Amino acid sequence: DVKVTQSSRYLVKRTGEKVFLECVQDMDHENMFWYRQDPGLGLRLIYFSYDVKMKEKGDIPEGYSVSREKKERFSLILESASTNQTSMYLCASRQGAFNEQFFGPGTRLTVL
Amino acid sequence: KNQVEQSPQSLIILEGKNCTLQCNYTVSPFSNLRWYKQDTGRGPVSLTIMTFSENTKSNGRYTATLDADTKQSSLHITASQLSDSASYICVVEGSSNTGKLIFGQGTTLQVKP
Numbered sequence: 001d002v003k004v005t006q007s008s009r010y011l012v013k014r015t016g017e018k019v020f021l022e023c024v025q026d027m028d029h030e031n032m033f034w035y036r037q038d039p040g041l042g043l044r045l046i047y048f049s050y051d052v053k054m055k056e057k058g059d060i061p062e063g064y065s066v067s068r069e070k071k072e073r074f075s076l077i078l079e080s081a082s083t084n085q086t087s088m089y090l091c092a093s094r095q096g097a098f099n100e101q102f103f104g105p106g107t108r109l110t111v112l
Numbered sequence: 113k114n115q116v117e118q119s120p121q122s123l124i125i126l127e128g129k130n131c132t133l134q135c136n137y138t139v140s141p142f143s144n145l146r147w148y149k150q151d152t153g154r155g156p157v158s159l160t161i162m163t164f165s166e167n168t169k170s171n172g173r174y175t176a177t178l179d180a181d182t183k184q185s186s187l188h189i190t191a192s193q194l195s196d197s198a199s200y201i202c203v204v205e206g207s208s209n210t211g212k213l214i215f216g217q218g219t220t221l222q223v224k225p
Contacts, residue, residue, distance in 0.1 A: 004155070042201070042217040043156075090155050098143055098205060101213065103155030 003027075004104035006091050012110045019078040021107050023091030032074035033092040033101070034058075034066060043090065049074055081111045114139040116204050116216035124222045129192055133219045135185040135202035143207035147176050147187050150199045150218070159187070159200075192223045 007022035025032065034046040035058075045058030047066040055066050063085060067075045074093075078085055091104040116137045125131050137145070144163045148156035160169045160176040162185070168177050173190045189196055202216040 040217065043215040045213075092155075100146075100158055100161060103148075103157070105155050106153070108153070 006104040021076040023074045025093040029093040034076045035090045036087040086111045118216040122220040133187045137204045139204040141207040143205045146203040148201040197223045
């Protein structure tokens with residue numbers, strides 16, 4: 001079974017802090033994704049990566065950056081957390097376009 | 113603009129009853145349509161994936177249909193159980209090589225005893 005894990009289920013940070021969200025997948029997938037999910041807005045794509053050291057902006061990249069130094073790991077970075085970044089963050093991976101996308105359990109981030 | 117619209121936004125049914133969730137999309141060109149189930153506080157889990165040549169696919173008590181001409185899909189749940197209480201998300205993938213996914217806002221289903 002494909003497994004996508006995220007470093008924390010719940011996280012509470014203060015405004016202005018630097019926040020790291022880690023995601024690891026164990027199936028050697030090429031593509032990895034970061035989404036945020038908010039009530040009434042559905043899932044929105046923040047960033048994605050086709051391969052190691054490659055990244056592409058999604059629909060809402062402002063205030064975020066990403067890092068993919070190893071194929072299995074994709075990190076989302078909030079350089080200076082703000083209250084409007086309070087959300088559920090979901091990581092996903094898949095082998096390539098048109099293949100099934102597998103999601104992690106999510107990290108619920110609260111920024112105070 | 114590529115969009116995926118789901119209805120109803122929320123639904124309450126009694127255990128054992130059937131229900132149907134709707135999904136309309138305007139994504140073009142189209143590659144495939146997926147239905148995901150998301151339990152509260154969890155990540156989405158895939159139920160079905162259909163390409164334009166498939167018009168029905170089942171996964172246990174879940175049956176998805178697709179009409180690529182009218183750009184509509186439905187998810188039918190038979191003999192509902194309490195564990196079916198979740199959000200159901202319709203996702204459409206375009207056929208460009210980026211394979212970008214367009215997500216619907218989801219239908220929240222509550223099954224009551």
